Amino acid sequence: MDHEATVGDSGADDPAAGLEFERNRRTAHIDALRGAGTNPYPHRFDRTHTLGELRELHGALEPGTETDVPVRVAGRIMLKRDQGKLIFITVQDRTGTIQLFVSKSEVGEDGFAAIVELDLGDWVGAAGIMMATRKGELSVKTSSVSLLSKAVRPMPDKWRGLSDVETRYRQRYADLIVNDEARRMFAVRHEIIASFRRTLHDHGFIEVETPVLHVEAGGAPATPFVTHHNALDMQLYLRIALELHLKRLIVGGMERVYEIGRVFRNEGLSSRHNPEFTLMELYQAFGDYTEMMGITEHLITTAARDATGSSVVTIDGTEIDLAVGWRRARMIDLVAEATGREVHPNQPRETLVALAAEHEVRVQPYWGTGKIIEELFGATAESSLREPTFVTHHPVEVSPLARVDPADPHLTERFELHVGGRELANGYSELNDPREQRARFEDEQRAKDAGNLEAGTVDEDYLRALEYGMPPTGGLGIGIDRLTMLISGAQSIRDVILFPTLRPEVF
Template identity: 50%
Template sequence: MAKAESPQSPPSPSTLDELRSARLQKVTQLQAAGINPFAYRWDTTHHAADLQSKYADLPAGEEVEEQVAIAGRILARRVFGKLAFFNLQDETGTIQLYLDKKDIQAGMSDQPDAFTHLKQLTDVGDIIGVKGTLKRTDKGELSVKVQEYALLTKALLPLPDKWHGLTDVAKRYRQRYVDLIVNPPVRETFRKRALITSAIRRYFEERGFLEIETPVLQGEAGGAEARPFVTYHNTLDMPLYLRIATELHLKRLLVGGFEKVFEIGRIFRNEGVSTRHNPEFTSIEFYQAYADYHDFMALTEDLIASITQSVLGTTRITYQGTEIDLTPPWRRVTMHNLVQEHTGLDFTQFPDLDAAKAAVAELGITVADGCDSIGRLLNEVFEHRIETTLIQPTFLMDHPVEISPLSKPHRSKPGVVERFELFIAGRETANGFSELTDPLDQRDRFEAQAARKAAGDLEATGVDEDFLTALEYGMPPTCGEGIGIDRLIMLLTDSPSIRDVIAFPLLKPERSEPEPES
């Protein structure tokens, strides 16, 4: 009995060269036989999953006369003289090919060597198209009983056998195309990503929001505290930044008279790489005139619960072994109360910053340089001690004004703003607030940011004079929010790293040692 051929362990460079050379020789042989190893097209009638579903009840040994045409990649080959079995994979799944010499000779009578070519000149990894009927073998395997075939693409490199990231995670990300071929769950993650993103867009469009694109290249990076990428326009002779948020331009649209706008797009931040951070990522930002942060907390609950139910069929999910219930309503708690609950510290009672720092030091927390206010210190304690404990969905509310330069002051609490962050599975998933509409207050906050930037804070932004001019024309009461789509997809696909949900994450050149993820 012939041994089945299947993907092999990653070969050494010399072996890889030898395998590639052998496949190139087969290309030459195919061309000499008048066969194009890189075809132009193939008409398909079905996918593998369609056939598996349609004929799930076909008994062993039975055949059907329906003619089908499918195409895909060979994942395994077993050859037994005048009979061969291939496993074929397309976008939807796999199906067996039943290849009998007499059937192929009858179906391809104008090509007397067709079965020989199939046996000798095809390899695991090649893409082929086949036509034939359906049968379930005596062993119970649904198969296409092939009458005709065509080699559509000759693969010059072999597929690996073990490509599951256990020993070489970076290579999976670097050669995502191979990862997608041999790891069907990876394809399912990106299929779900597409469905989730589409469902988000549909959710907003059904509620009267318009998606309007805003510039990626900007003269002043703003809308967040983040270090930007810097570039240069030669013709205009001016430095530019890749956007760190879509906020300030979307809010200009509210000034212009639109009442509900959003944008799904790429954001670029020149920052560290970790399991939660990639230098470019996808977000949605959305804005609604005449709404406040209470309205958007309710909207966010409904949005995420609806999307989860639509794509996964439930609002109870498991993330990295922990059950999370996304069924609304979700907990709402102020940053001050949550910190006091976890540490016993009441940040409203400290007489000055030094006293607050002394109390925080007793907790064993090292305060970052530049922590120049009690409000920033409160946020430091939250990030150090509490953030990772928020597993079930929680709206953290009423942040210090010092860390919220674009938020409207709280209508009844001094020193804080009407802002919320959504935390799920110990990380921030969304950030929203009642938007600051007072251009004078906004100028003061921009200038405070600019002073920090001048003092060396790489994440602080400058003064966007055009945005201030827009505010002086008047922006209606507005609520805005941003949701990190990659982090949401991580949650809904049970993916431990952001790189698992970005098809082509940014990586160091292959010659460099990979950075450890933090």
Template identity: 50%
Template sequence: MNNEELSLNEMLKIRREKLAKLQEMGKDPFKIEKYDLTHHSIDIKDNFEELEGKEVSIAGRIMSKRVQGKASFIDVQDQEGRIQVYVRKDRIGEEDYELFVTYDIGDIVGVKGEVFKTKRGEISVKANEVILLSKSLQILPEKFHGLKDPDLRYRQRYVDLIVNPEVKKAFLIRNKAIKAIKEYLDDRGFLEVDTPILNTIAGGAAARPFITHHNTLDIDMYLRIANELYLKRLIVGGFEKVYEMGRMFRNEGMSIKHNPEYTAIELYQAYADYEDMMRITENIVAYAAEKALGTTKINYQGTEIDLTPPWNRMTMEEAVKKYAGVDFSEIKTDEEAIEIAKQKGIEIKPEMTRGQVINDLFEEYAEKHLIQPTFITHHPVEVSPLAKRNPENPAITNRFEAFVNTWEIANAFSELNDPIDQRQRFMDQLRQRELGDDEAHMLDEDFLNALEVGLPPTGGLGIGIDRLMMLLTNSSSIRDVILFPTMKPITEQKQD
């Protein structure tokens, strides 16, 4: 054991001894159930002229401490920020002051006192009373050079929030943006609903699901990969505008842009199409940015991005022609497309089609150029099993994906409401599953039955909330905008 570990262990031991002594004295902080607050730090700073000389009651965590004989200063951090507290022996009493000087950084205290400004001009609270509300038995990381290790930050988010103020700021921005998104939809007559998270069929997206087991029914079930098919059932049932924001689960890889569980919103509007969904997408993102940040122009990792509508528009074939140099208006057959794919270094899959080659070329060559907000429209039907075909060209669909900073942040289309066409596309997906594609759609007979009952012309939209929040908070990893991201368990080392 090195000297630093020895020192740390000794400090932890001392904290426990302090707690034991307080308990012996009948001053166990853990027996205190509540503390009445009148103000937060920001309230006092923003309203100093009104509050100067008046008594306030605050509470929070001691973040710094400077003992100077009969007088001391501490910085108390609450949800809104920090404020300095001036503590004098002759104001709080000798016995209480002797206890106070034993308090540690990290302890949670309640303070009653008068608002004043120091000679240096710092707005502070002159304590009349300092009560220990909770004893911290650990050492805050900033005592040892701060909490900088990203892995440890995500595992101990509760500590990360204490010692890294910018982290808390990111989640407050997230909260404002999510409220704004819901406000935008609520104000336009959309109804917020809840749909099942446990499904007997994993549908609504091309993704690998998490599988669990229901003991009573003795059946495997799936955590939802999307809520699309249930929301469309509600449109069949007569609701005309619905949305749901919540967790989705995909049993896939993890990266700076992917977490196995993530937040998404899907919305559906009867008698609307993908063009309407484009307008909603650009307006809802701009509205969220304006509400959360006060602007629609953001700086992401040094790149200026303008979220102001209207956004750029480009078909997928136009993007492939521009960035991959392949003009698919001159390529009509699957065989010709596969030869192009080989030349361009695209992986050849069993029964590959012209439409799949277009999509793969787009992903390989075009996505990385889509920095400013751009709608990519008219995806091939083979990669859009739930989208309505374009009336003038049945090989493509009336679908779009929205890209910002090269990321797909939204996916939408005019919903396929032809049950015969939908059944055929599900059957095509089943063949893909048989060929080894475990992300292909399953056959959902009840959803087909719902379409046979009758789905009106409908526009649908899904937005990846976490990626959008990465942009709005200038975060380099999706883990920075998820309070408790999925982490690999720490393997306990065997003791010798």
């Protein structure tokens, strides 16, 4: 090939090295390949094995032995060790890596010259036979190597990798190429979701899809994203929860439904919050909150085993086995435990306001006693709940869709799962009395009018659905991102979301 065309003929303004020089060099090489009749982006290459399969089949090959097993493999060049007339190339696919043993005497002068020109990051296909080197490294003794896709941009450092977190999130493709840990996170995430689907299928749940664009954003206390539909000329909200549509399906008699879907909340970002995140919600006719706690334990423990092979997770450096039963404690009891004072929504508001002040909780004027208790819980007890704990019996005020506890009209049949100081799941016995639901919605609407932006509104269609009759039902929601963090050991939610929300990059 015309090697002179690949270097040295760049314009006077081009730098002598650096990124631009490198890209120019490689694009010039692509032109040279095309000029010589070689397609740098050929249509296909058929492989006989993945690299993991080869390791499984031939991993036990004795050092220095050669088989007569022909193979065709493909992968990205990660390392290249040039020995003069012998080149060792480490290629990677999603199942692992393998070494290509490239001898000039095997591939010929022209073939060898082309292989010398390959860059780290290029995708290649190779044909050859299986062998193990004298040192025992499983290799493909290569008879030919073909370029499958030329990389124009250089890879991150082959040893130190890519560690700049901003670049890792913005250029996830580069992160996935070089960081095993990044690939592992998303493998775990996939296994958790796949495990959920298996478990739910086994329990007779049907997976459904409900609207993302809502006329009213309900089902959770949160600030929605607002958008607009042009043809209908109407304001729409991106959903903040799956709940209200899924329960309409329970009214319709579907009995066991779930959805794993993206929800959107227009709130702050942190290492535990991304504006869009994934929620699994399920609803089971003839279930209640105690059954939901059982399903929660089963789903999460099974997912941990499926994803990592173990039900043991590490929380803040401490190993915790999810398979042992989880503590259950009422919210009011946990607050009492943390503050040394009994609390209950039926207490005078002034009493709770005073206690809140002692714990530096800033009470909003529109908060009732139930909301103050929930905030007190958040300020005093929540962060100490490292081991999985079902916090139960939330006040009615903060649970507008949950059934009241028959033993205490101020509390609900509800639970939240807390692990490692953060909320992971939420469930309850669903309120199915349309008249009571209307009254609760009206309370919400009043709170909204009084200044609580996160309060709900009266969802007339949902009330109409309830009027057709919803069976007694248990419901559950699990935050998939946070669960993935727990099981994978990720420190930031951005490590378990492929493309986390960032401010736009300036090019």
